[in-house]
Amino acid sequence: MLTDTLCTRCGLCCDGTLFGDVELRGPSEAARVEALGLEVDTDDADTELLALPCAGLTGTRCSVYPHRPQCCRTFECRLLQQARRGEVSVDDAVKAIDDARAQVRRVHALLAPLESRQAARLPLSERVANALAAGPVREDSRTARRRTELRTASTALRRTLKVNFAD
Numbered sequence: 001m002l003t004d005t006l007c008t009r010c011g012l013c014c015d016g017t018l019f020g021d022v023e024l025r026g027p028s029e030a031a032r033v034e035a036l037g038l039e040v041d042t043d044d045a046d047t048e049l050l051a052l053p054c055a056g057l058t059g060t061r062c063s064v065y066p067h068r069p070q071c072c073r074t075f076e077c078r079l080l081q082q083a084r085r086g087e088v089s090v091d092d093a094v095k096a097i098d099d100a101r102a103q104v105r106r107v108h109a110l111l112a113p114l115e116s117r118q119a120a121r122l123p124l125s126e127r128v129a130n131a132l133a134a135g136p137v138r139e140d141s142r143t144a145r146r147r148t149e150l151r152t153a154s155t156a157l158r159r160t161l162k163v164n165f166a167d
Contacts (some may be wrong), residue, residue, distance in 0.1 A: 002083055010097045011060030013075055016053035017104055018159075018165055019060045020123035023072045024048040029069055036064045052123055077165040091092060096164045103157040110150040114143070 012018045021041060024030045030040045030048035039051040050071070056064040062072070079096055082088040088096075107128065111119075114131040122130070132147060139147075 002080060004089070005059070006080055006083060006093055006097060008061050009094065010077075010101070011057055012100060012104070012161070012165060013077060014052065014054045014057040014062065014072070015060075015104075016078070016123035018101075018161060019052055020126060021049040021052050022069070022075075024050055025070050032067070033069055036067055038064070079164045096160075100157070100160050100164065103153065103160055106153050107150065107157055110146055110153055111155075114146060114150065125154075125158075 019037055024033060024040065025045075027048065034040050036056065037056050041049045041051045043049055054062075056062055056068070062068055076084075079088065079093050083090060083093045096099055104124070107124065111127055111131055114134070115127060119127050121128060128150065132151060
């Protein structure tokens with residue numbers, strides 16, 4: 001099954017890389033998700049949202065898989081859809097996942113010295129934006145270089161996500 005090969009290797013839809021949150025199907029699903037120990041937020045319109053990165057994600061696997069919300073059950077990234085249609089081979093899809101995960105690791109490594117530990121609970125794009133905006137007026141050349149590298153790496157990652165994963 002493709003999801004066993006690709007999705008369990010990836011996790012980008014759950015770890016805050018692709019999305020900042022996902023919409024739940026109302027108060028009953030939100031209550032069920034909270035009972036699983038997952039964080040639920042609400043937006044300005046009082047819509048219940050599963051906060052990402054998901055606390056149910058262990059590595060690249062869902063620890064609440066049989067009880068996951070409907071949005072998680074139905075989501076298929078572009079890469080999975082293309083592999084299902086035979087437009088991308090499984091080997092090429094695995095390579096695309098491995099490349100994207102390597103880019104994510106690079107962004108995380110560049111973020112680490114620029115942010116607090118609490119920031120790790122935020123979606124990746126928000127973490128990058130905060131780190132790039134938080135620079136002091138006068139920063140040392142090493143920190144300035146790291147911010148430039150972060151900007152470059154996050155731009156490359158956004159491009160990869162848009163091409164291979166965005167639905």
